[in-house]
C-alpha cells in the first residue's frame with residue numbers, strides 16, 4: 001500500500017483552543033498531542049459543545065451530564081489542560097447553522113487562539129464507517145466560526161458587549177481525519193493520552209465493548225501515523241489554512 005508523506009505540525013504558537021462536540025472526543029485521537037504541547041508550556045483550552053449527556057444508554061441525560069463533565073475535567077487535567085468549558089448545546093441533535101457558529105465564534109473571540117483544534121468532520125473515518133452527525137456539524141461550524149470571529153460585522157452584538165474581533169487563528173487542525181497529511185510526535189506523551197482516555201470510565205463502561213482496551217485502541221492509530229513520521233507514535237491531523245491566498 002502506498003504511504004502518504006506526513007509533515008510535522010507547526011509548533012511556533014502559544015495559544016490553542018480545542019472545540020469538539022462531546023466529552024471523550026479529544027481523548028479518541030488528540031490527548032497525547034495536547035500533553036506534548038502543554039508540556040512545552042503552551043496554553044490549551046477545551047470547549048465541549050455538548051456535555052455528552054445522551055452518551056450512556058443506561059443513564060438518563062439529567063444524571064449523565066454531571067458524570068461526563070466531571071470525567072472530562074479530570075481527563076483534561078491529566079494532559080495539562082486546566083480550563084474546560086461546556087456550551088450546553090443538546091447532545092446527539094446538534095445542527096450546523098448560524099446559532100452554532102455564533103456560540104463558537106464567541107469562544108474564539110474570548111480566548112484569541114492561534115490554532116484551533118476540532119475533530120474529523122468529513123463524512124467517514126476513511127473506511128465505510130460513517131462519521132457522527134454532531135462531529136460533522138461541529139467541525140463545519142468551527143472552520144466557519146473562526147472566520148466569523150475575525151469580522152466585526154458578523155455577530156456584532158458580541159462586539160457591542162465588549163468582545164474584540166479576533167482574526168489571529170492561523171490554522172484549524174482536525175484530528176482523526178482520513179485526509180490527514182500532518183502529524184505530531186506523541187511518543188513521549190503517549191501514556192498520558194491513554195490515561196486521559198481511561199478517565200472516561202463511566203462512558204467506556206457504558207459502551208459495553210467486551211475486552212476493549214484504551215491503550216490497544218490508541219496504539220492502532222498512533223503506530224501507523226508514527227511510522228509515516230519516522231517515530232514510534234504520532235497523532236495525525238488534517239490542516240486547514242485560515243488565511244486568504246494560501
Ligand SMILES: [Zn+2]
Nearest residue numbers: 021022025135
Ligand atoms: Zn463524539
